[in-house]
Amino acid sequence: MSAVHPMWLPDDVFRPLGRRAVRVDADASGDPVLATVRDEVAAAVTRFGGTLAGPDDRADLVLTVEPADGPDTHTVARSAGTTTVRATGARALLHGLHDVVRLGERAFADDLAERHVAPVNELRMLDHWDNVDVHPVMGQVERGYAGGSIFYADGRVRDDLSRVAQYARLLGSVGINAVGLNNVNVHRTEARLLTDGLPDVARLAALFRPHGIRVFLSVSFAAPITVGGLPTSDPLDPDVQAWWAQRAADVYAVVPDFGGFVVKADSEGQPGPFAYGRDHADGANLLARALRPFGGTVFWRAFVYDHRQDWRDRSTDRARAAFDHFSPLDGRFDDNVVLQVKYGPMDFQAREPVSPVIAAMPRTRLAVELQVTQEYTGQQRHAVWLGPQWSQILRFPLWGEGGRTVADVAAGLGDRPGADPGTDPGTAPGAGPGAGAPRRAGLVAVSNVGDDAFWTGHPLAQANLYTFARLAWDPEADPLALLDEWVTLTFPSADDEVRAALHAILDDSWRTYEDYTAPLGVGFMVRPGHHYGPDVDGYEYTPWGTYHFADRDGIGVDRTRATGTGFTGQYPAPWRDVYEDLATCPDDLLLFFHHVPWSHVLHSGVSVAQHVYDTHADGAARTEANAARWARVAGRVPDDLHGRVTERLAEQVRSAHEWSDQLRSYVHRHSGIPDARGRTIH
Amino acid sequence: MSAVHPMWLPDDVFRPLGRRAVRVDADASGDPVLATVRDEVAAAVTRFGGTLAGPDDRADLVLTVEPADGPDTHTVARSAGTTTVRATGARALLHGLHDVVRLGERAFADDLAERHVAPVNELRMLDHWDNVDVHPVMGQVERGYAGGSIFYADGRVRDDLSRVAQYARLLGSVGINAVGLNNVNVHRTEARLLTDGLPDVARLAALFRPHGIRVFLSVSFAAPITVGGLPTSDPLDPDVQAWWAQRAADVYAVVPDFGGFVVKADSEGQPGPFAYGRDHADGANLLARALRPFGGTVFWRAFVYDHRQDWRDRSTDRARAAFDHFSPLDGRFDDNVVLQVKYGPMDFQAREPVSPVIAAMPRTRLAVELQVTQEYTGQQRHAVWLGPQWSQILRFPLWGEGGRTVADVAAGLGDRPGADPGTDPGTAPGAGPGAGAPRRAGLVAVSNVGDDAFWTGHPLAQANLYTFARLAWDPEADPLALLDEWVTLTFPSADDEVRAALHAILDDSWRTYEDYTAPLGVGFMVRPGHHYGPDVDGYEYTPWGTYHFADRDGIGVDRTRATGTGFTGQYPAPWRDVYEDLATCPDDLLLFFHHVPWSHVLHSGVSVAQHVYDTHADGAARTEANAARWARVAGRVPDDLHGRVTERLAEQVRSAHEWSDQLRSYVHRHSGIPDARGRTIH
Incomplete structure (x- = not known):
């Protein structure tokens, strides 16, 4: 195979739209996202014999922008033989277009029910653990199972970025709006993306921009020393603050819609504020204040633990570490800091309880991090569709059945009607669930793509990328419905037997x-x-x-309070008691807790x-x-x-x-x- | 430290000789080894105020060659105030010189007992597992714990080979007479040493030659394909035979005293004769016949086993593999083939029984392979002096107490007086111990040096290199006496406390x-x-x-015949029964056999x-x-x-x-x- 697989956007999925008369009622001049909408429609009608309808022509489909404040929103309505997409802005119009693509012929059925569509999460992000230099152990893409990087080769940003353009279109079609361009473990060469590499960052940003996606850089907390030549990277040092402020200004000068920074600090050997006796709020706010004038955001990872633990010491519990480090800092983070919390207390295992940090930071913007790349789930050599795992995590009611879920916290949603979350002495006192204003954030995941012809090594691993993006948009979506949607798009000519085979292999693959x-x-x-x-x-x-x-x-x-490490005490009720008791602890988490x-x-x-x-x-x-x-x-x-x-x-x-x-x-x-x-x- | 450590040849060890009148009665013109003797003497007397005595001058020390056939031999005798070293040739004279150096002032005591000295083993070899290219996993030196290679850097033979010259002098001083220049795992670049690399091989040979050392190359059995472009490397194919013959001719054209080839075939992924349905005698003889016209030798490693074994299969026993592969081939190898057998049936562990192959090949020249580099014995981070292990192996009586030992087999020695080795139904029938003519070979070991300033990483690991060389010369030497000799040479100014500390740390370090x-x-x-x-x-x-x-x-x-893999049956009596029975199996091998x-x-x-x-x-x-x-x-x-x-x-x-x-x-x-x-x- 030499051609690159189209993932969920084979030409055929544009046929229902492309064979009709379509009008785009929006001035695309100056707006790259609107230009994308117009170009997609033009390509589709050219390919399938439809027409671009003029202002006075009858149209089967009208795509129009009706500006409004608030989250990107679009409606799809059918009336008098015309399907109309009304969007609050350019990005919303792109989402509306792809909503119509996913609806297929149904978008043009007269009984189409009116749809009001907006993303639940403000941030829907993919992190790339891509290295510029091939790392001697981790390779070009850390925990990558799909070949080389689509961004980097031979120690620099690729000249030919056509794969990146295709990737950006694919992500934009499913609502991803942020991409981290480099590995959170920032090595020497990668640290210079922030300085010498800015022209290349601008080239990459220009490819993502037309699809409504902002780019982020992972940065090293030690960069003021290693790149800047300063004697310290102490977050309270004025020279350090000035250095970061200048870096932010430099980035925004060439990438005006730059997203911000991703930081792994004081974790697995990466430098951080602990070296200066500062805490992670000091560290995160340092970067946040550099980005604030430009509207940028810091994603600060909560994956902090002692990776030099002594196995003989049974009292130390890595599962406790993130909560112990971060829960005392709730309320201390600037509002353009997003604390990025792995879904479980350990590290992307096939089965973990949800991280108690997610329930412990009501005054902090918090994004939940999932792993699309299958580090611990078969490395894209095993067919493991993770939709059910993610859905189960996102729907987990942190304060008990009917209460706010993991997804609610990530999205910054308030109490659910009818739920009585109670109060929780085990987490931040006085800042019970739902306290304070909703603080919108979202979902982040580590991408699973590379320069493989199928993008993901295992072709069926494309389903994970698709499902993550769609769950980031709507965490309550039925994952099986999303899988079915993926099958329909990716295998447009599949017969019932193929569909049944794909479902047979994937539906229960996580459990298998x-x-x-x-x-x-x-x-x-x-x-x-x-x-x-x-x-x-x-x-x-x-x-x-x-x-x-x-x-x-x-x-x-033994992570009980009674006889173990006490980790169960990091959860609010009822989970602190459910997990504590052998009689109530679910089988599938038994050995995690007992x-x-x-x-x-x-x-x-x-x-x-x-x-x-x-x-x-x-x-x-x-x-x-x-x-x-x-x-x-x-x-x-x-x-x-x-x-x-x-x-x-x-x-x-x-x-x-x-x-x-x-x-x-x-x-x-x-x-x-x-x-x-x-x-x-x- | 920037200067390189002198190992066992600090200047001071030449003082007793260097402060005296010394005559070298040998014409060094045209003989590089005699030139070395003359240069060593000249440097010593210059440094310590002695003189080079003329033909008619009184001399404290006379070094003279009296040519004779047979193994290199020298005598040291004291008479009328003069110590005279008489050697059968140039190499023997160099050995005699260093014998005098080791004797120190005792060489000039009038009560010096006359010494007749000859090496027990014909071949005293060090293999280097050095790669020309840095291997992505194994590095510059496979299983090397002392920095880079003294031969290679940056993908080629070094320009500055001064460390090799020093190394050759050190090895020559303790009687090593063969060095394998490259890793037995022969990768792409290393395979070309045999072709494009010949000028560099000649440079290296020229540095070893003045110290009586011949160089060998490890070759790939697949070289006729990978280097030669032939469609096969079948040992019975005439084109393959012609290709190897031409390679041998090419090597000898530039290195007339080239030693020969070292081969790891059909082992751990290396190619070999099995691919063509041929056996290892076919493979070894192919190369032997190419080398024969030039007097070269093939070292063919017996380390052949299935490294794709299934752990579920308890009937397959890696310990059996070398015997099963090679014992049926006894008598089939040409007489310029030396079968190189690791001392134990597994792989250089701190404790193994001796390999039953050593007792099973009476009609085959056989070298025993030891490992000076401490792969499984602390990697030169642990002080582990292996002299006692090697001595125990070499003195092991293969057919029972009083009979021929491992060292005897390696040296090609016949029956010991008074020993009744009996016959052994478990090994080659009709070819009992001592049958046929003695077939001289010797000892081989994997070197432990690198470009480290102390040569061996751990300075005390120099003792292993020294002890191996001296045991290769005389396998019955008392290892503790050799260690003491090493201490005296390496620490010439050591007081009793230093000597005691070194002994305290090293004497029992293997057992520790x-x-x-x-x-x-x-x-x-x-x-x-x-x-x-x-x-x-x-x-x-x-x-x-x-x-x-x-x-x-x-x-x-369980490796018993009664209930296990039957490995005990590969040993001759009495060991087949000693190991079989729990009541007699030694504690230190208990879990190997039961x-x-x-x-x-x-x-x-x-x-x-x-x-x-x-x-x-x-x-x-x-x-x-x-x-x-x-x-x-x-x-x-x-x-x-x-x-x-x-x-x-x-x-x-x-x-x-x-x-x-x-x-x-x-x-x-x-x-x-x-x-x-x-x-x-x-």
């Missing part, structure tokens, strides 16, 4: 992956370093704080050991069924795509059996408990 | 290292990839064939679990004592050397405690057996 990997919420058990494939004890005696404490008697991490005997009987009715035997054998078996199912649709999807998916499914079958066999052997060797179903254990 | 690492011969338990530091289960579920099979009940590999309960009581009287607790706690504690001992000699050795050793000992203390803590936790978690001595287990 969880079934054959680390059980019951315990996490990790991956090979240190690259994080692919099983190594049950791989992190057990390391400084990374990711342990399971298995012995001949049992497994799991150390139990191998013989402990789950709510499901089987022992922990038997659960591992069952889920692992069954999960691995399902990957074989998936491969067989896919083999049957050969010839019904493009051969190159079929071949790539076939190859990946074969590797998933191999890897899943490796996981299954190792986990079952490990548990049997430790517990001595036989498999009640008599399967071979090596 | 064994005590805090993998117990009872089970091996590995190191971090996969880099092999440093503990990871008890790191290789347990890998394809590498290095398992310990620990579970809640016990640990170890899977036993944690509660199994050793000959030492404690259980396996308690043994781990005791040896690990004690071994780690001894490293602290060593560090304290070394601290007390500050100011009595050069500061830079003291500082480097101090830093390394601190790391050894840290690492030893990490090993100890992890191993004790691991055993306790699995066995549930408490430490009878009540020490903390984490």
